[in-house]
Amino acid sequence: MSNKVIYAIYNDDDILMDAVKTTRAANHHIEEVFTPFPVHGLDKALGLAPTRLAICSFLYGCVGLSFGTWMMYYIMIQDWPQDIGGKPSFSYLENMPAFVPIMFELTVFFAAHLMVITFYMRSKLWPFKQAENPDVRTTDDHFLMEVAVRDNEEELISFFQNTGAIEVKVIDKH
Amino acid sequence: MYTFSSKLKTLSYILMALGILGIGYGFYSAPKDIQEVEKLLAAESHGEHGGSKHEASASATHHGDAVSHTELAVDDKVEASHAEAPVGVDAADSIKEVQVLPLSDLTKGREKAHVMTAEEEHTEHLTHVLHQLQNKPWSAFYVACIFFMLISLGVLAFYAIQQVAQAGWSPVLFRVMQGITAYLPVGSVIFFLFLLLSGLHINHLFIWMDPEVVATDKLIANKAGYLNFPFWIVRAAIFLVGWNLYRYYSRKNCLAQDDANDNLFYKKNFKLSALFLVFFIVTESIMSWDWIMSIDPHWFSTLFGWYVLSSFLVSAVTTIAIVTLYLKSKGALEHVNTSHIHDLAKFMFGFSVFWTYLWFCQYMLIWYANIPEEVTYYVTRIDVYNLPFFGAVVMNFVFPLLILINTDFKRISWVLVMAGVVILVGHYLDFFIMIMPGTVGDRWFIGISEIASILFFLGLFIFVVFTAMTKVPLLPKRNPFIEESKHFHY
Numbered sequence: 142m143s144n145k146v147i148y149a150i151y152n153d154d155d156i157l158m159d160a161v162k163t164t165r166a167a168n169h170h171i172e173e174v175f176t177p178f179p180v181h182g183l184d185k186a187l188g189l190a191p192t193r194l195a196i197c198s199f200l201y202g203c204v205g206l207s208f209g210t211w212m213m214y215y216i217m218i219q220d221w222p223q224d225i226g227g228k229p230s231f232s233y234l235e236n237m238p239a240f241v242p243i244m245f246e247l248t249v250f251f252a253a254h255l256m257v258i259t260f261y262m263r264s265k266l267w268p269f270k271q272a273e274n275p276d277v278r279t280t281d282d283h284f285l286m287e288v289a290v291r292d293n294e295e296e297l298i299s300f301f302q303n304t305g306a307i308e309v310k311v312i313d314k315h
Numbered sequence: 316m317y318t319f320s321s322k323l324k325t326l327s328y329i330l331m332a333l334g335i336l337g338i339g340y341g342f343y344s345a346p347k348d349i350q351e352v353e354k355l356l357a358a359e360s361h362g363e364h365g366g367s368k369h370e371a372s373a374s375a376t377h378h379g380d381a382v383s384h385t386e387l388a389v390d391d392k393v394e395a396s397h398a399e400a401p402v403g404v405d406a407a408d409s410i411k412e413v414q415v416l417p418l419s420d421l422t423k424g425r426e427k428a429h430v431m432t433a434e435e436e437h438t439e440h441l442t443h444v445l446h447q448l449q450n451k452p453w454s455a456f457y458v459a460c461i462f463f464m465l466i467s468l469g470v471l472a473f474y475a476i477q478q479v480a481q482a483g484w485s486p487v488l489f490r491v492m493q494g495i496t497a498y499l500p501v502g503s504v505i506f507f508l509f510l511l512l513s514g515l516h517i518n519h520l521f522i523w524m525d526p527e528v529v530a531t532d533k534l535i536a537n538k539a540g541y542l543n544f545p546f547w548i549v550r551a552a553i554f555l556v557g558w559n560l561y562r563y564y565s566r567k568n569c570l571a572q573d574d575a576n577d578n579l580f581y582k583k584n585f586k587l588s589a590l591f592l593v594f595f596i597v598t599e600s601i602m603s604w605d606w607i608m609s610i611d612p613h614w615f616s617t618l619f620g621w622y623v624l625s626s627f628l629v630s631a632v633t634t635i636a637i638v639t640l641y642l643k644s645k646g647a648l649e650h651v652n653t654s655h656i657h658d659l660a661k662f663m664f665g666f667s668v669f670w671t672y673l674w675f676c677q678y679m680l681i682w683y684a685n686i687p688e689e690v691t692y693y694v695t696r697i698d699v700y701n702l703p704f705f706g707a708v709v710m711n712f713v714f715p716l717l718i719l720i721n722t723d724f725k726r727i728s729w730v731l732v733m734a735g736v737v738i739l740v741g742h743y744l745d746f747f748i749m750i751m752p753g754t755v756g757d758r759w760f761i762g763i764s765e766i767a768s769i770l771f772f773l774g775l776f777i778f779v780v781f782t783a784m785t786k787v788p789l790l791p792k793r794n795p796f797i798e799e800s801k802h803f804h805y
Contacts, residue, residue: 182804195722226683238679 145290146172148275149301150283150308154180157284160304161186164288167300172287175279194263198256205251209244275312283307317647317789319781327781330774337767341452344763349441356444446519447758453518454754459768460509461606462630462746463776464502465623469631470495471562472595478565478588483799484658487650490789491639493566495631497783498776500562503555510551510606514544520754523612535612542612547605554598561591573793581795599624607746610753614692616681622673623749629666629711630742633735635659638780640728647789653726654805660725664715667738670745671712696748699757703744710741743769 151157158180164171171187184192214233217223217240222230230236261267279285286306290297294311301309346352474492477485513521522528523535523542535542565584572580600620608619616622636659642648643656681689696704714737724730751759791797 191722199720227685228683238675238682241675241679 144314145294146312146314147288147290147294147297147301148308148310148312149286149288149304149306150276150278150310151286151305152283152307153305154284156305157286158183158186160286160301160306163304164286164301169297169300170289172289174287175274175276175285177280177282177284180284194256194260197259198252201255202248202252204255205248206244208251209240209247212247213240213243317642317645317781317784319785320645323777323781327774327778330770331778332774334767334769334771334774337763338452338456338771341455341762341764341767345449345452346445349438349445352441352445352448355448356441444758447755450519450754451758451760452764453520454751455764455768457509457520457754458743458746458750458765459772460502460506461750462627462743463498463772464506465627466630466634466776467496467498467502468558468599469624469627470635471499471558472592472599473628473631473635475561475565475588475591475595478584479592481585481796483796484655484803486791486794486796486800487648487803488635488639488655488659489569489791489794490784490787491642491648492635493562493569493787494784495634495638495780496562496566498779500559501775501779502772503559507551507555510548514548520750521609521612523609538612542609547609550601550605554602557594557598558591561587561594565591569791569794570787573788573791575793578795607749610750611692613688616677616689616692618673618677622670622677625666625670625673626742626745629663629670630739632659632662632666633738636663636731637735637739640732642784642789644728650790650801652803654803655800656728656731657722657725657805660719660731663731663735663738664719664725667711667715667719670742671708674708674712692752695752695756700748700752700759703748703761707741707744707748710737711745714738714741 149160151160154176157174157176161171161174161183165186165188174183174187176183217230217236218233224230225239228236228239274280275287276283276285286301288297288301290311298309298311346355470492474489474496476482477489477492512518513524516524519525523538524544529535529539565587568580568584568587572578572584603620603623604615607623608615636656639648639651639656639659643651678693681693715734718724718730718734724734747759747761747765794800
């Protein structure tokens with residue numbers, strides 16, 4: 142069986158969103174959508190499962206906060222207590238307000254970096270990876286929808302031309 | 316057109332009636348002379364209130380009579396910090412300074428110290444408590460009055476930001492915002508009358524208005540060029556009139572746009588809103604110094620304007636969300652969908668974190684620098700107002716953080732209303748601890764006066780806001796962004 146797909150190319154994110162909705166309403170299977178920037182609500186329109194990245198991020202933040210708390214305790218109280226500004230570091234609790242900015246920064250640091258790394262791993266992205274982009278224009282100002290073809294090539298072409306696509310082409314994928 | 320449901324109208328009448336009764340009772344039951352105070356204190360000393368506990372804390376407030384507190388004036392925390400003070404500073408000297416600075420008529424008391432008899436001391440203490448107790452119903456009224464007025468001002472500022480940003484998501488909510496700002500003229504008039512009464516010495520919330528205090532207090536005397544009644548009341552008038560003018564013309568233009576053939580009124584509103592925002596951010600800072608910070612006239616904080624702004628802005632967005640949810644539940648606002656609600660909830664969450672950021676900035680800088688005249692502000696709040704002080708942080712930060720961080724929760728009405736009510740109560744408390752310590756000291760209590768004042772202004776707020784809502788259609792149909800707003804989908 143041939144592995145044909147349709148590339149429908151759009152030049153506006155609102156038109157793309159409407160096209161995604163009509164395509165799904167017509168029960169055509171959307172393989173993938175390529176966009177030059179994140180389009181709000183596209184994941185919902187595509188019917189993708191909600192991302193679990195936010196949960197990861199929250200957990201990473203908790204790890205960062207714990208690490209920051211422990212680090213400040215170890216550095217400032219346990220290992221090398223000093224008297225800074227008339228506030229001797231004998232008790233964690235009494236010196237805590239001074240540590241809050243560091244704890245906050247580490248929370249953000251852990252959440253942000255680990256979230257990005259998780260995202261790369263889930264998306265199977267790494268340095269020097271070959272781009273899987275079907276059309277270079279999707280890195281600039283065009284949007285591309287990839288739809289599987291099942292013996293209905295003619296029907297699909299006319300269907301996508303009616304959704305406001307500026308270009309519809311059929312590609313034989315290997 | 317929305318109709319003000321009779322149930323809600325009755326509720327607002329009941330709230331106002333209860334409020335007036337409670338406020339009246341508060342004034343009626345405030346002690347009239349020191350004999351009553353003496354009886355009150357005698358009754359209290361048999362109760363749980365230890366005499367010495369009071370002495371220690373009261374000194375940190377305004378009308379402190381220094382004499383009886385000489386030893387106790389500085390509470391444990393300040394004392395502890397002084398124990399660690401650099402060598403070379405005479406301990407007694409620094410303690411003396413701590414006393415002088417937060418107090419107003421203290422200098423007077425200190426001069427008399429050596430000629431005072433025990434009898435006089437006692438009388439002075441009673442007078443001091445009397446003043447605090449007489450201030451209490453006024454302060455309770457003031458906190459609720461300024462809180463509700465600032466909510467409507469915050470909504471006005473939020474609305475102006477939407478206009479200037481040419482936001483596409485919010486035009487379906489414009490009429491809701493305009494409805495809420497309808498409270499601004501009413502609130503401004505009551506508030507201005509209150510300020511006039513302060514100037515006429517009917518109440519004594521602003522001790523820098525008392526010529527006797529200014530005469531004996533060098534710090535306040537130095538600020539007299541700015542902190543004097545005529546200049547202060549003129550500033551207040553300019554600010555209130557300016558805000559109300561913007562509200563009036565912006566609403567007028569928005570309504571005119573409904574029947575227009577072009578976008579002229581929309582463009583006018585854009586320019587007007589941009590000008591207003593400039594005016595607002597300057598006047599907002601000054602208003603926070605004038606109306607709130609000057610209650611503790613020795614103390615100052617340079618980010619106070621931002622802090623007050625963040626507090627009433629988050630309350631304002633919360634109010635918009637709650638009113639929107641109410642109207643939506645009544646079938647009005649057919650074009651408002653969960654995405655609009657979601658965005659409001661995001662603002663509630665974001666501004667809550669912003670408030671915490673400023674709260675902590677202000678706290679940490681003062682805590683770390685540990686300068687006596689600055690730390691007294693927090694020492695009073697932590698020692699005497701411990702529960703509301705930290706309670707406000709829990710209600711305004713921890714609770715919204717944990718509840719509203721979840722995407723799905725931001726779309727569930729009952730979760731939002733619950734979080735919103737907690738945020739509003741928390742920010743009322745925030746204003747409470749900004750104002751009360753300087754006016755009633757350790758004589759605070761959230762009792763009939765306070766609750767009745769809230770009820771009265773809540774009733775008035777509901778009545779004015781929902782009456783205004785019935786006057787015009789709730790959809791600004793000719794706004795250039797209205798289609799985008801109707802289809803806003805996230």
